Amino acid sequence: MKIKNIAYFISEAFRNIFSNGFMSLTSIFSVMISITIFGMFVVLNSNLDSFTKQIQDFCKIRVYFPRDLNEHYVEKAKKNIETINKVKNIELISKKKALEECKEKIFKGRYNLIKAFEYDNPLRDCYKVTLTNAKFVEEISKEIENIENVEEVKYEKNFINNILKLIIFLKYSSLVLVIFFGTISILIISNSIKIMLFIRRKEINIMKFIGATNWFIKWPYIIEGAVIGAIGSALACVLIFFGYSYIISHAKFLLEFTKFKTLNEIFSDTFLKLFYFGSGIGIIGSYISIKKYLHV
Amino acid sequence: MIEFVNVTKTYKNGSIVAIKDVSFTIKKKEFVFVVGASGAGKSTLVKLMLREFLPNSGKIIIENFDVKKMSKRKIPFLRRNIGVVFQDFRLLPNKTVFENVSFAMEIIECSSKQIKKEVPKILELVGISNKSKMKPFELSGGEQQRVSLARAIVNNPKIVIADEPTGNLDFDTSFEIMSLLKQINKNGVTVIIVTHAQEFTAKMKKRLIKLENGSIVKDEI
Numbered sequence: 001m002k003i004k005n006i007a008y009f010i011s012e013a014f015r016n017i018f019s020n021g022f023m024s025l026t027s028i029f030s031v032m033i034s035i036t037i038f039g040m041f042v043v044l045n046s047n048l049d050s051f052t053k054q055i056q057d058f059c060k061i062r063v064y065f066p067r068d069l070n071e072h073y074v075e076k077a078k079k080n081i082e083t084i085n086k087v088k089n090i091e092l093i094s095k096k097k098a099l100e101e102c103k104e105k106i107f108k109g110r111y112n113l114i115k116a117f118e119y120d121n122p123l124r125d126c127y128k129v130t131l132t133n134a135k136f137v138e139e140i141s142k143e144i145e146n147i148e149n150v151e152e153v154k155y156e157k158n159f160i161n162n163i164l165k166l167i168i169f170l171k172y173s174s175l176v177l178v179i180f181f182g183t184i185s186i187l188i189i190s191n192s193i194k195i196m197l198f199i200r201r202k203e204i205n206i207m208k209f210i211g212a213t214n215w216f217i218k219w220p221y222i223i224e225g226a227v228i229g230a231i232g233s234a235l236a237c238v239l240i241f242f243g244y245s246y247i248i249s250h251a252k253f254l255l256e257f258t259k260f261k262t263l264n265e266i267f268s269d270t271f272l273k274l275f276y277f278g279s280g281i282g283i284i285g286s287y288i289s290i291k292k293y294l295h296v
Numbered sequence: 297m298i299e300f301v302n303v304t305k306t307y308k309n310g311s312i313v314a315i316k317d318v319s320f321t322i323k324k325k326e327f328v329f330v331v332g333a334s335g336a337g338k339s340t341l342v343k344l345m346l347r348e349f350l351p352n353s354g355k356i357i358i359e360n361f362d363v364k365k366m367s368k369r370k371i372p373f374l375r376r377n378i379g380v381v382f383q384d385f386r387l388l389p390n391k392t393v394f395e396n397v398s399f400a401m402e403i404i405e406c407s408s409k410q411i412k413k414e415v416p417k418i419l420e421l422v423g424i425s426n427k428s429k430m431k432p433f434e435l436s437g438g439e440q441q442r443v444s445l446a447r448a449i450v451n452n453p454k455i456v457i458a459d460e461p462t463g464n465l466d467f468d469t470s471f472e473i474m475s476l477l478k479q480i481n482k483n484g485v486t487v488i489i490v491t492h493a494q495e496f497t498a499k500m501k502k503r504l505i506k507l508e509n510g511s512i513v514k515d516e517i
Contacts, residue, residue: 211376
């Protein structure tokens with residue numbers, strides 16, 4: 001392709017956009033709305049990813065041993081747990097340490113209430129096991145139960161399961177939304193290109209008779225679709241940017257549950273994707289119309 | 297050179313026969329009238345030459361292209377050999393005279409230098425250079441046809457096909473357009489004029505192919 005041609009295609013594309021300003025605006029606006037909604041889910045999704053990582057750490061299996069078990073056996077059990085796949089970290093909370101924590105946290109200032117426990121500690125040695133992936137919590141806790149000397153295995157079963165289910169649900173529903181709003185944007189763009197082709201049908205007809213190649217006729221419309229998609233998605237990014245910064249500065253209470261991704265992180269991993277996505281569906285949309293209505 | 301060999305074209309699954317077993321050859325630099333009443337198959341003939349569609353049977357050779365065998369991708373390059381003039385001019389209303397002609401050069405990817413050099417020459421040739429900045433609606437029918445003629449020849453085609461070029465024009469203007477076409481022919485271009493107007497064909501003493509119900513009934517000078 002010659003550089004002169006590229007300049008021609010781009011100027012034709014913009015001529016199309018401006019000569020039907022109202023229709024171009026409507027398309028840009030509709031693309032903006034669908035990409036904004038879609039983008040909100042992408043942002044939510046990328047926050048869910050970091051949220052899931054935080055859940056991993058939260059999701060600890062506690063492994064208890066009999067009260068009077070010798071330290072040696074506790075140590076041996078640790079080695080067995082280490083051999084299990086997907087175990088990330090094992091932390092020992094000895095019964096002594098557990099009692100200290102109890103004193104600090106629960107019986108502060110009323111220490112005499114549990115003074116007797118120092119001679120006969122009712123607590124048990126415990127391992128806190130962190131997993132590489134919270135999904136396997138049930139399976140692994142069953143494995144640990146079978147290890148010698150392990151008395152009891154505990155984890156927040158319902159809580160973790162529900163959160164995991166919620167995350168999976170949100171992920172799938174955002175996938176559905178991606179497809180849904182992607183399709184809508186493609187249809188909108190393809191429709192506006194279709195109208196453009198209709199308005200320009202005489203000109204296209206003449207071009208064909210003079211001997212313009214098919215791609216020479218097609219390029220301006222493809223660029224037009226890409227430009228509409230790109231502007232629409234850029235505007236969507238602006239909306240999301242302000243929306244997101246509003247939320248993270250006003251919804252501090254959520255920070256107690258999870259860390260939000262910073263605007264910088266969102267910018268680098270979401271906005272570029274949205275922009276490419278917008279331009280991409282613009283190209284697909286115009287290509288569909290060209291294929292269908294431009295009989296070259 | 298244009299060669300039709302036993303060409304048949306039907307529409308609607310064969311129920312309408314537009315052209316039936318037509319054969320003829322038009323040599324380089326010839327000047328030919330194709331005449332016939334409406335429905336005789338003239339337009340089908342033009343459309344076959346421009347490869348708007350394919351014949352049902354027969355062979356069509358235009359310059360070095362075997363129209364039936366060539367790939368679709370090559371259609372534009374076939375058409376670059378043929379300049380077409382229509383009865384309704386088919387000018388772009390929002391472009392000036394100059395732009396309407398330069399447009400033809402742009403889309404076959406000529407340089408702007410070439411365009412600046414060629415377009416004024418062609419406008420001069422068809423006698424409309426003083427109106428190059430006007431839009432088509434500011435021109436008379438004859439002037440519009442001159443622009444459309446300029447557009448047809450600006451890319452130096454080997455063949456010019458004029459489909460009822462004088463259909464919308466009065467006698468004097470038609471005569472001028474015909475003289476222009478004759479001059480173009482003198483410059484070495486094959487000219488084919490499709491018309492039902494008989495008043496020029498007799499006067500100009502050129503080859504005449506007459507179609508009736510899709511068949512050639514007369515082919516003589």
